[in-house]
Amino acid sequence: MTTPPTQADTLLARADALRQALPENFRDQLVQALYTEAESVARRAVRAEGQRTDWDSRLDRLVTSPLFGLPIMLLILAVVFWLTITGANVPSALLADGLFWFEDQAAALFTALGAPWWLTGFVWHGVWRSLAWVVSVMLPPMAIFFPCFTFLEDLGYLPRVAFNLDWLFKQAGAHGKQSLTMTMGFGCNAAGVIATRVIDSPRERLIAILTNNFVPCNGRFPTLIMLATVFVAAAFPPALASVAAAGSVVMVVLIGVLFTLVISALLSRTLLRGEASAFSLELPPFRRPDVKRILYTSLIDRTIFVLWRAIQTAAPAGAVIWLLANLTLGGRALAWHVADFLNPLGWAIGLDGVILLAYIIAIPANEIVVPTMLMVYMGVGMMTDTPGLTELRTLLIGQHGWTMLTAVNLMLFALLHNPCATTILTMWKETHSLKWTTLGALGPLAIAFLVCFITASLARLLGWA
Amino acid sequence: MSVDCESCPANAALAQMGLDVSNFDYLVALAGNPNTGKSTVFNALTGLKQHTGNWPGKTVTRAEGGYQFQGKRYKLVDLPGTYSLLSASQDEEIARNFILFGQPDCTIVVTDATCLERNLNLVLQVLEISDRAVVCVNLMDEARRKGLRVDVRGLARDLGVPVVATAARAGEGLGDLLGAVAEVAGGQVRVAPRRVAANAALEHALRELLPLIEAAAPGLPNPRWVALRLLDGDQRIRQALLTGELNDIAQRQREAVRRFSRKMAVEGAQ
């Protein structure tokens, strides 16, 4: 070095030299000194007056007991889902009615003012309709699901779930808290990815981020439920139909959990081998949740946040959808040209070109997959709601050649395919890494293609389709 | 803190931490262990005047909000909940760096009255870094239910900083907390925080380093802590020493002392 050492340099050199001379465990001694001091201060300040019944311990023993632990967990989960699904029905319908009514009025107003048809169509039947769709499907379930989740979190129950399931996740090289981020993923995968912040170990957190997509979010549930009712339920006698439909949805979810664990195990043993890893989990005492805080955290931090990101991506998607359906080339809508182009690929994985087209357009938000698909099939110019069951069966099976294979593969594809744009964006924000974001986006897509290709080929070989 | 200069080093440091440096008189940091009701205290103090975001460049949630008390505007920054400031996890680093480089006018350490011993570990560490602190013994309602009594005045005497008992969920004790924060931030109380003694080998090394630190960054409020961090090989503190950030802290400390003595002189003359 040419410049003379500064005072700071001298200091650092001295510190380095002194460190060599210190006993190796001097950091331990430092922490011990702090705790010894804390103990003596606490002993002087705190006085215990008699022992009260310890409800905490009793409750803890109940929720972690080998006999009741799992049933209690499943019961709570089932109640939350039931509340979300049934509770969201009415507000969803109201919201949809209101927003679509507004669309009609606004479009009528535009027409009355002499606006050209394409402007009215693009703005109201394209962009607005897509927004309305996403909001009405997404908002009510989230506004119910997230407060329930936050309630359980503040109560102190969720850390117990992570505690109970940790062994299972440890086998896959993951963290027990991944069970929580997965549950959050049922509400919304983007929220699930953000929720991985509770995992304070870098490797386990990355695993949780990269695999969150394998739990179907509430934007994908409608697809699964539609397929279950149209195809699976129809294959059973009426008495068993609804049980069969529900069973098949549960089955799909279980397949998703299985994929999560298998992919987690693969990641931790290959790509993420050698990433830093640690485990810590505190079980806080059970506490009466603070309602104001729950509403604030779940509505402002989670719901509005996710909704805003979804709106940002759904609006452009609406524009593209409208253009594809309304621009024509050689007398046919652009959408059909694209669908024809995608058809061979779709056939190879047991689907068809229209489905693939819907999935490509629906990258911004999974809620609009089914409406887009129906729009193209029915040859209309805007996204369309599901018609009655019989009409739907005629449309899909009669006119467009769907089979049981199409239904099964579409369920698998819906479960496994790439995350939506909002989730991809969130992955990027949470990892700041192009590598992990790309893997998180394309990995599931590759898996979805592979799995669907295998099932399609098998089914065709065995003569089932 | 009176904010009248946008380019002061301290303000630059705050801006780097993503903080809006205008529109407040005092900066208050909120530290504490996880699950001590820290966010309940935060919500109780700020109400809906808060917004959440990330720490710059990090994926750690940060909430900040504001409140007014006796005509002064306070900015409250919620630090990540940590057990310690030593493990160097991302959360702990953020909390530590904010208390050190952000130079808050007061740091509230929220503790759980039902397991004070564990929480005092963090309190003692915060007091090593900054002497402008208020300890908030929260969850007093729960402690009472468990039959625990906390001697708040004794605790304050032991720790050398104001201690306030609260039950934030019920709104109990929050007024006292605001008062204590105002006194510490405004420099009306002299704090004499408790510092933990080290063993002989460490004490020897510290004694050798202290004069060197005094020479490199004269007037630091926490030279012992800095010496310990340097012995531990803390990269961030090394860097702060080399870039002169530590000197900026020392500078501000000297100004604060001057202001305080001038104020005392004026008040004494009246």
Add this chain to the structure above:
Amino acid sequence: MNYPVFLALILALVAAVAWPRFGLLALWQRLRANRRRIRTEDALKHLHACAWRGQSATLQSLAGALHLTLAGAVRLVGELEAQGLLRAAEDGLHLTPDGEQIAVAVIRAHRLWERYLVDEARMPLAEVHHEAERREHSRSAEALGALDAALGHPAADPHGDPIPTVTGRIERVESRPLTDWPLDAPARIVHLEDEPAALFAQIAAEGLRPGQTLRVLESAPQRLTLSDGRKTFALAPLVAANIFVAPEPANGHPADRRLTALKQGERALVRALDDGLQGFTRRRLLDLGLTPGVPVTAELPSLFGDPVAYRVRGTLIALRRDQAEQVLIAEPASAAPAPSPSAQE
């Protein structure tokens, strides 16, 4: 195929092969240079290891260590000699000061990575050598310095070998192979030879690790019988010769009782954290209050029995089995000491 398309294809192909920095050719060159560097570094490391053991490296030993033919080894030695990294003499191959510097830098990288993989990535000891072999060649000096600082400037790798300082100094730990150790004298493992891998795998499978204290109970030509106070081990002398030991220091702990020994509801005082546990996990456990002398109660097993929640300083902390295994506890006392107020509940 028509002419312009054909031309474009040819051009694209040429570009893909010959594009500077990103083309296949450049890629291949980089790979080759990289391979050559790795071979150089491995060769220098071998020479250093021989010198460290007081043996002299030969063409044969080099060829064996790097899996080269003798002719390949001759060629390599020629190259290295031309670069001024080694010197071939009557009594074998020797490192020049330049060669020594590179060798020590690679060893430093290797041992720091092993430390990282065990402490921070929590990888099993048996797997880290291989992974560190892969990583030791690909880091700049600055990055290594940062790794060193992040690990808290460790003095030894997880096998007990000293980590060279940035200036290239290596502390020598006096040790003897276990086969030379007297019967019944307490010995502390300071180094496990990690090559050949097959023998090391046996050592690791027995659960032996640096810092552990052992006694040789019986020494026969067929096998050595060892005890750590809890468990006895039988090792072939060939395996035992790869375990290097030194006299036990005053504060060694034979027969350690660990937190996992506690049954539900039982209470014990923490005595220490295992020395094998370092890095972030150690700091975290200490910060959670698991310091020597603190009472801990095993309160709650989880659904599958692992992890277990322990009550430490008034809070329930879940520890996985491998973590609890690293917390040493005192023997059960008949009368529990007076609890501090916050630790009861």
